[in-house]
Amino acid sequence: MDVLKKHTTKDGSLSLYSLSYEEGFHDKNGALRESINKYLLPAQLEQFSNTEKIVVLDVCLGLGYNTGCILEELLQSNIKIEWHGLEIDQSPLNLALNEKIFHKIWSPKVLHFFNCLNKSGKWNDGFNEGTIHWGDARQKIYEIHDSLKFDLILLDPFSPQKCPELWSEEFISLLTGRLSVEGRLITYSTAASIRASFKRAGLKIYSIVPSIDDERKWSSGTVAMRKKLKKQSIVKNCQLKDLSTREVEHLDTRSSIPYRDPTGRGTSKEIISTREIEQSKSQLINTSSWRKRWNTAQ
Numbered sequence: 001m002d003v004l005k006k007h008t009t010k011d012g013s014l015s016l017y018s019l020s021y022e023e024g025f026h027d028k029n030g031a032l033r034e035s036i037n038k039y040l041l042p043a044q045l046e047q048f049s050n051t052e053k054i055v056v057l058d059v060c061l062g063l064g065y066n067t068g069c070i071l072e073e074l075l076q077s078n079i080k081i082e083w084h085g086l087e088i089d090q091s092p093l094n095l096a097l098n099e100k101i102f103h104k105i106w107s108p109k110v111l112h113f114f115n116c117l118n119k120s121g122k123w124n125d126g127f128n129e130g131t132i133h134w135g136d137a138r139q140k141i142y143e144i145h146d147s148l149k150f151d152l153i154l155l156d157p158f159s160p161q162k163c164p165e166l167w168s169e170e171f172i173s174l175l176t177g178r179l180s181v182e183g184r185l186i187t188y189s190t191a192a193s194i195r196a197s198f199k200r201a202g203l204k205i206y207s208i209v210p211s212i213d214d215e216r217k218w219s220s221g222t223v224a225m226r227k228k229l230k231k232q233s234i235v236k237n238c239q240l241k242d243l244s245t246r247e248v249e250h251l252d253t254r255s256s257i258p259y260r261d262p263t264g265r266g267t268s269k270e271i272i273s274t275r276e277i278e279q280s281k282s283q284l285i286n287t288s289s290w291r292k293r294w295n296t297a298q
């Protein structure tokens with residue numbers, strides 16, 4: 001069982017630190033702020049304004065910020081929602097629901113959603129519905145019928161070095177198979193290995209433009225899609241952009257070597273060590289040369 005430490009992030013929202021993964025759930029600058037900038041805005045929900053139904057998958061629900069932000073918007077529209085979540089541990093949501101500062105963030109409708117998941121794993125408000133599949137996402141994803149295609153996949157595991165099992169080439173390929181034609185797979189990760197796995201799965205990739213307070217970063221994440229994005233969607237509100245030369249070149253380095261988990265049951269140690277061996281034998285450019293080149297180019 002993971003040991004979780006509560007703390008308040010700079011925007012006043014609650015977050016957790018995992019002692020097992022030795023990593024925080026969110027950016028110290030703000031849990032809520034991070035979800036808005038890296039998941040809600042890149043989803044560009046206005047593209048669904050003429051849609052009757054939207055199907056959402058949250059991979060790693062945690063305290064639920066990514067879904068919470070999306071639901072706050074969608075529940076004000078007439079779009080029907082079908083939601084699925086994958087999460088191995090119920091305690092982050094349970095802990096959050098016991099905290100006043102968490103309650104203050106959300107509307108009654110969204111709190112009702114969280115409470116339903118926490119109590120019964122199901123949500124049904126007479127129009128919208130949702131199910132949380134507690135357990136290892138690699139296995140639990142098979143509980144969702146594969147004919148169901150997702151318009152939004154929110155991918156938010158711990159970092160690839162800490163939780164490689166949810167960033168593997170195989171898991172990404174599985175998620176890709178569940179993405180609708182116009183759907184978006186959104187993640188905070190800018191790792192070359194993840195972006196290269198998206199590309200090998202046949203997806204087009206876009207970089208999430210950092211918000212003003214994150215201006216020093218070259219990217220805030222990745223949006224992957226089956227279809228090429230329409231030019232207006234790229235320009236609109238400047239949330240997404242094509243990969244820069246620096247980002248494209250990153251994909252030619254050894255960092256682009258994927259995490260492999262062919263059985264879907266590998267441990268993080270096994271997955272990391274297989275990748276390290278593959279990297280040591282690789283003919284690809286050393287990532288340090290790429291880093292040096294771009295640090296001097298700035």
Ligand SMILES: C[S@@+](CC[C@H](N)C(=O)[O-])C[C@H]1O[C@@H](n2cnc3c(N)ncnc32)[C@H](O)[C@@H]1O
Nearest residue numbers: 060061062063064065066087088089136137156
């Ligand atoms: C970075 S946190 C997610 C933060 C979350 N999206 C939020 O808004 O609070 C990563 C989450 O991944 C979950 N996790 C770790 N391994 C998992 C696995 N194999 N399957 C499903 N969930 C997993 C952890 O329990 C943790 O809640």
